[in-house]
Amino acid sequence: MLLASALILLALGLLVIERAGYLDPLKNLAGRPLLGLQRSFSTAYYNVRDFLTAPRNLADLRNENARLQAQVSQLEAEVVTLREQAAEQEVLRALLGFAREQPASRYVTARVIGRDTSPFLRYLLLDQGSDAGVRRGMPVVSENGLVGRISEVSASAAKVQLIIDPQSAINARVQETRAEGVLIGQPTGELTLTYLAQDAVVKAGDLVVTSGLGGGFPANILAGRVVSVRKRDYELYQTATVLPRVDFGRLEIVLIIADFEPIDIGSLSPGQPAP
Amino acid sequence: MIWAIAVPLLALVAVLQSAVLRQIEFAGGNLDLLLLVVLCWSMLRPKEGLVWAVVGGFAADLLSGGPFGATAIVYLVTSLAAGQIQGRLWGSHPLIIMGLALLGTGTTHLLGLAILSLTGRPLDVGYTLAYVTLPTAFINVAMVLPVFSALRALDRFAGPRELRSEVEE
Numbered sequence: 001m002l003l004a005s006a007l008i009l010l011a012l013g014l015l016v017i018e019r020a021g022y023l024d025p026l027k028n029l030a031g032r033p034l035l036g037l038q039r040s041f042s043t044a045y046y047n048v049r050d051f052l053t054a055p056r057n058l059a060d061l062r063n064e065n066a067r068l069q070a071q072v073s074q075l076e077a078e079v080v081t082l083r084e085q086a087a088e089q090e091v092l093r094a095l096l097g098f099a100r101e102q103p104a105s106r107y108v109t110a111r112v113i114g115r116d117t118s119p120f121l122r123y124l125l126l127d128q129g130s131d132a133g134v135r136r137g138m139p140v141v142s143e144n145g146l147v148g149r150i151s152e153v154s155a156s157a158a159k160v161q162l163i164i165d166p167q168s169a170i171n172a173r174v175q176e177t178r179a180e181g182v183l184i185g186q187p188t189g190e191l192t193l194t195y196l197a198q199d200a201v202v203k204a205g206d207l208v209v210t211s212g213l214g215g216g217f218p219a220n221i222l223a224g225r226v227v228s229v230r231k232r233d234y235e236l237y238q239t240a241t242v243l244p245r246v247d248f249g250r251l252e253i254v255l256i257i258a259d260f261e262p263i264d265i266g267s268l269s270p271g272q273p274a275p
Numbered sequence: 276m277i278w279a280i281a282v283p284l285l286a287l288v289a290v291l292q293s294a295v296l297r298q299i300e301f302a303g304g305n306l307d308l309l310l311l312v313v314l315c316w317s318m319l320r321p322k323e324g325l326v327w328a329v330v331g332g333f334a335a336d337l338l339s340g341g342p343f344g345a346t347a348i349v350y351l352v353t354s355l356a357a358g359q360i361q362g363r364l365w366g367s368h369p370l371i372i373m374g375l376a377l378l379g380t381g382t383t384h385l386l387g388l389a390i391l392s393l394t395g396r397p398l399d400v401g402y403t404l405a406y407v408t409l410p411t412a413f414i415n416v417a418m419v420l421p422v423f424s425a426l427r428a429l430d431r432f433a434g435p436r437e438l439r440s441e442v443e444e
Contacts, residue, residue: 003322007325007328007351008348008351015344023343027337027343041291042294114294116293116297116339117292117297117335117339118339118340118387119304187406188402249298
């Protein structure tokens with residue numbers, strides 16, 4: 001019981017110290033070997049997944065050429081590697097297309113090496129960190145649109161808070177009608193666009209983009225598509241359910257917008273003294 | 276011996292959890308292998324289980340966006356409860372192990388939600404319990420026996436249970 005109490009006190013103490021931000025160097029030190037291991041596991045997992053979801057003709061070919069089993073095995077390994085490279089190239093090509101559409105931005109390409117261990121939180125682990133110029137608050141996108149924002153950075157890795165994390169809130173607008181609201185993550189993996197004015201015109205199928213208000217994200221990054229709208233006369237605002245464009249379960253490579261400086265508007269709050 | 280086994284094994288399981296298992300969903304839930312490892316070791320060696328809970332919790336927290344230390348606290352409480360309950364019940368009957376996996380998952384998730392709420396990250400408890408905790412609990416119950424068997428083999432390999440005998444005395 002004494003041991004348990006001591007360990008709980010230790011964990012509580014670390015929880016408090018971490019909240020104050022004093023634990024980052026220790027976390028970086030302890031996290032470094034884990035992240036190295038994470039990269040290997042992640043790559044192995046993607047290879048196995050791609051092999052298992054590969055077209056059936058690979059298996060047929062293997063059966064039909066039993067006498068060439070050894071050679072086929074070798075070819076299979078090569079095919080898996082090539083397919084992996086082809087898929088990666090396809091993603092990179094799409095990302096390049098996205099980057100060309102937004103020439104003003106500078107990007108850092110990062111690979112997804114893990115998901116949050118907590119079932120309640122929606123974060124990703126990326127294989128690029130402060131050594132590659134990644135900073136806290138930088139927006140993260142994929143070829144399909146907005147992914148999230150960098151929440152924590154170490155030298156060689158970073159954590160991204162996804163837009164579907166229940167604690168994520170982004171200023172957004174409906175592209176067609178310019179109606180503005182706040183996009184909030186839901187545990188279901190969907191998004192809710194709240195604070196839409198009652199007289200705003202919003203309908204299913206409308207695209208939702210970032211508005212740039214608040215300085216947390218650049219404007220006009222595609223976030224999702226409205227699937228339903230809830231409008232009740234007795235409520236102050238309308239609410240829309242938005243389906244994200246990004247398939248977060250299959251994200252492998254993302255772009256970090258490296259030249260975007262998030263603006264801290266906290267200093268503009270009424271309680272802050274003027275400098 | 277305990278550290279030689281605990282640190283690499285739990286680090287490996289935490290990485291596996293983050294890199295692979297979190298991507299494999301069944302009805303909204305995932306297998307929580309790290310929790311099962313901590314829980315089963317706490318049944319086999321209650322005192323060492325506490326240390327495993329801390330090490331496993333910290334490893335999980337390093338790979339999470341949540342507050343550092345939260346998972347360690349949650350695992351510690353669950354490990355303590357598992358050690359106490361298991362010591363009062365009939366050996367390691369499969370039903371007891373499965374029941375503890377069910378209870379352990381529920382306790383872990385409830386405490387996790389409470390800590391997230393206290394640290395300024397409140398979540399929809401009803402939804403989370405129904406659509407995350409319940410499927411995860413079923414998956415954990417289904418998988419706990421193979422995990423327990425593997426750890427029992429490790430328990431035999433690891434040698435005498437010095438710490439456990441101290442607790443039982």
